[in-house]
Amino acid sequence: MRDALLKIQEEALLKIQETEILEGLEGFRIQYLGKKGELTKLLKEMGKLSAEERPFIGKLANEVKEGIEEAISNRKKILKNFQYQRLIEEEKLDVTVNKPMAKQGHSHPLYQVMEELENLFISMGFSIVEGPEIETVENNFDKLNAPKNHPTRDLSDTFYIDKNLLLRTHTSPVQIRTMMQQKPPIRIISAGRTFRFDDVDDTHSPMFHQMEGLVVDENVTMANLMHTLDSFIKEFFGKEMKTRYRPHYFPFTEPSCEVDVSCFKCKGAGCPDCHDTGWSMELLGCGMVHPNVLENCGIDSKKYSGFAFGMGVDRIAMVKYGIPNIRFLFDNDARFLKQF
Numbered sequence: 001m002r003d004a005l006l007k008i009q010e011e012a013l014l015k016i017q018e019t020e021i022l023e024g025l026e027g028f029r030i031q032y033l034g035k036k037g038e039l040t041k042l043l044k045e046m047g048k049l050s051a052e053e054r055p056f057i058g059k060l061a062n063e064v065k066e067g068i069e070e071a072i073s074n075r076k077k078i079l080k081n082f083q084y085q086r087l088i089e090e091e092k093l094d095v096t097v098n099k100p101m102a103k104q105g106h107s108h109p110l111y112q113v114m115e116e117l118e119n120l121f122i123s124m125g126f127s128i129v130e131g132p133e134i135e136t137v138e139n140n141f142d143k144l145n146a147p148k149n150h151p152t153r154d155l156s157d158t159f160y161i162d163k164n165l166l167l168r169t170h171t172s173p174v175q176i177r178t179m180m181q182q183k184p185p186i187r188i189i190s191a192g193r194t195f196r197f198d199d200v201d202d203t204h205s206p207m208f209h210q211m212e213g214l215v216v217d218e219n220v221t222m223a224n225l226m227h228t229l230d231s232f233i234k235e236f237f238g239k240e241m242k243t244r245y246r247p248h249y250f251p252f253t254e255p256s257c258e259v260d261v262s263c264f265k266c267k268g269a270g271c272p273d274c275h276d277t278g279w280s281m282e283l284l285g286c287g288m289v290h291p292n293v294l295e296n297c298g299i300d301s302k303k304y305s306g307f308a309f310g311m312g313v314d315r316i317a318m319v320k321y322g323i324p325n326i327r328f329l330f331d332n333d334a335r336f337l338k339q340f
């Protein structure tokens, strides 16, 4: 029996020592020490031993059992450590590898300008309003006092969807929508896409962007209009900029003006860009809201008055960044756009 015990010990220790599989160790424990294990089976035969042999074999059996347990426990530690080392090796991160960063975009120069303009007017107490690009003929023309024979209503100037719907030719219908829903005091800004039947050249595109402002309240005068626009021009383009108001005609305002601003290049001294006039022409259109427009929207024109102004955002972006051709803004060429 002593030999059998020593044989089990030798065999078990060798197997445990040689295994590379952590999970296999539990199998060895069951094989030798489990209820039906080899050592357990052997010990059940102890009863057959003589009284002198029994203590000696019992002690040896205990030593074998403890030896196997200890061997399993030691091997477990070693294999676990191996496994951990392997994991570290496999998942090693080389923090010195220089991976190119993902390219991050930014907003379009046109929308940068629009946002800058909006922020400026918000700081002056205006709120932002939006309107649809597909408008009714009524909001785009009739309510804005554009007579039935006005040339801008012509098929060759406007994209009609059907008899009553069109792609808005200006952002002014947003003024109508606002005045129909909201009673004075009104102080709003609206910007967005507008559409006209224009051939594409350096400064024209059938799709372009406008920004428009409207103020309606009691006792609003031309002086309020001029002060607002002068403050805006100086804040946006620089303190040294001057403005010039020239009489003009718009159906929805009376009186109406076009506003010139000092030449952006020579600041008024005269240069080839401004044909030596010192002025940058027609940056804005503006005027006092026509009483008919107020009445069309249910606002008492005896009690309230208002002013409105509008500008081409594309034009302002071109002037601000020195962009020579409006097409650059819409070509979506990343080489151009990433400059801004």
Ligand SMILES: [Zn+2]
Pocket (backbone or CB within 6 Å): 263, 264, 265, 266, 267, 268, 269, 270, 271, 272, 273, 274, 275, 276, 278, 279
């Ligand atoms: Zn100039």
